[in-house]
Amino acid sequence: MKALVTGGAGFIGSHLVDKLLADGFHVTVIDNLSEGRIDNLKHHQGNSNLTYIRGDIRDAATISDAVKGNDVVFHLAAHANIRTSLVNHRADLEHNLVGTLNILEAMLHHGVRDLVFASTSALYGEASIEPTPESYAPVQTSLYGASKLACEAYAEAYTQLGDVRFWAYRFSNVVGERCRRGVIWDFVTKLRDNPKELEILGDGNQSKEYIYVADCIEGILTGYRNAADRVNIFNLAVEENRTPNDVADIIIREMGLTDVKRRYTGGRRGWIGDNPIVHLDISKLKSLGWKPKFSADEAIKRTAVWAIKEQTSS
Numbered sequence: 001m002k003a004l005v006t007g008g009a010g011f012i013g014s015h016l017v018d019k020l021l022a023d024g025f026h027v028t029v030i031d032n033l034s035e036g037r038i039d040n041l042k043h044h045q046g047n048s049n050l051t052y053i054r055g056d057i058r059d060a061a062t063i064s065d066a067v068k069g070n071d072v073v074f075h076l077a078a079h080a081n082i083r084t085s086l087v088n089h090r091a092d093l094e095h096n097l098v099g100t101l102n103i104l105e106a107m108l109h110h111g112v113r114d115l116v117f118a119s120t121s122a123l124y125g126e127a128s129i130e131p132t133p134e135s136y137a138p139v140q141t142s143l144y145g146a147s148k149l150a151c152e153a154y155a156e157a158y159t160q161l162g163d164v165r166f167w168a169y170r171f172s173n174v175v176g177e178r179c180r181r182g183v184i185w186d187f188v189t190k191l192r193d194n195p196k197e198l199e200i201l202g203d204g205n206q207s208k209e210y211i212y213v214a215d216c217i218e219g220i221l222t223g224y225r226n227a228a229d230r231v232n233i234f235n236l237a238v239e240e241n242r243t244p245n246d247v248a249d250i251i252i253r254e255m256g257l258t259d260v261k262r263r264y265t266g267g268r269r270g271w272i273g274d275n276p277i278v279h280l281d282i283s284k285l286k287s288l289g290w291k292p293k294f295s296a297d298e299a300i301k302r303t304a305v306w307a308i309k310e311q312t313s314s
């Protein structure tokens with residue numbers, strides 16, 4: 001099988017590339033390296049089953065060439081930062097929606113059937129039902145979430161235009177090695193710079209699910225291999241929630257620190273568009289035989305241990 005992975009030099013994308021190569025796929029990665037790092041793929045140097053294209057999914061001609069000849073497109077490239085879209089309101093539209101449209105057009109043109117898409121729990125906004133099922137009708141709270149929901153809607157419509165099949169995974173917080181963004185990386189940076197005080201955005205009680213990246217990849221592939229509707233949409237998370245205060249406890253312990261003063265910026269949210277509670281119903285994907293192997297605490301701890309090592313050796 002031949003797979004194109006957009007955003008394959010990023011955090012989750014590079015782990016997916018590892019798994020696809022191990023499973024015998026021929027993999028092409030396209031990434032503009034805006035956030036990704038070629039270092040994330042360096043252990044595959046010399047592997048003739050991996051082709052890397054430095055390119056941008058906003059460029060229709062580039063993505064058309066990359067899509068051609070593949071059996072499946074795993075589409076992870078995105079502007080994935082709710083906070084930067086607060087200052088650049090076009091970023092989600094251009095990278096996420098226009099980028100996805102370019103991929104769908106190329107798939108139709110070249111007869112590539114399968115699109116597997118990295119969506120997000122952010123599209124549920126502040127859901128009034130917990131755990132939130134895939135069928136929940138959301139109200140948008142961020143441009144990022146809105147753009148991902150629009151991508152899903154476009155892909156769904158494209159399944160009517162031709163022979164396209166679509167899988168979307170609404171991830172909660174994915175963590176693990178190579179994750180250089182988000183609360184774990186930020187807390188390690190702050191505590192490395194000042195081991196006596198930790199600034200926590202919001203009130204420290206935002207309640208979210210932290211899924212380990214290997215479980216996320218396994219979930220994506222389980223759904224892709226076992227769900228065969230034209231449109232297949234899944235939540236992908238763990239079952240237990242943790243707060244920034246819980247994350248801080250684990251990191252402070254792993255760094256061997258004591259007497260750390262916590263300073264809260266206040267309010268229920270860390271920033272505009274931060275949904276204070278994310279709790280997804282994952283029964284649909286579990287019914288296909290998948291379940292997370294790592295608890296939220298194990299996922300946070302593994303990521304923290306890696307981030308501490310990474311930041312102290314750099």
Ligand SMILES: NC(=O)c1ccc[n+]([C@@H]2O[C@H](COP(=O)([O-])OP(=O)(O)OC[C@H]3O[C@@H](n4cnc5c(N)ncnc54)[C@H](O)[C@@H]3O)[C@@H](O)[C@H]2O)c1
Pocket residue numbers: 006007008009010011012013030031032033034035036037055056057058075076077078079080095099118119120121170171172173174175
């Ligand atoms: N990490 C999470 O917790 C999480 C949660 C929900 C959804 N997601 C989604 O999963 C996917 C992967 O996220 P990640 O955490 O690995 O982020 P990431 O930033 O590490 O990966 C995204 C990759 O896409 C590349 N990219 C961005 N814009 C591009 C463009 N226009 N053309 C080509 N490449 C481009 C970046 O260089 C990067 O390598 C994203 O679609 C994101 O929205 C992630």
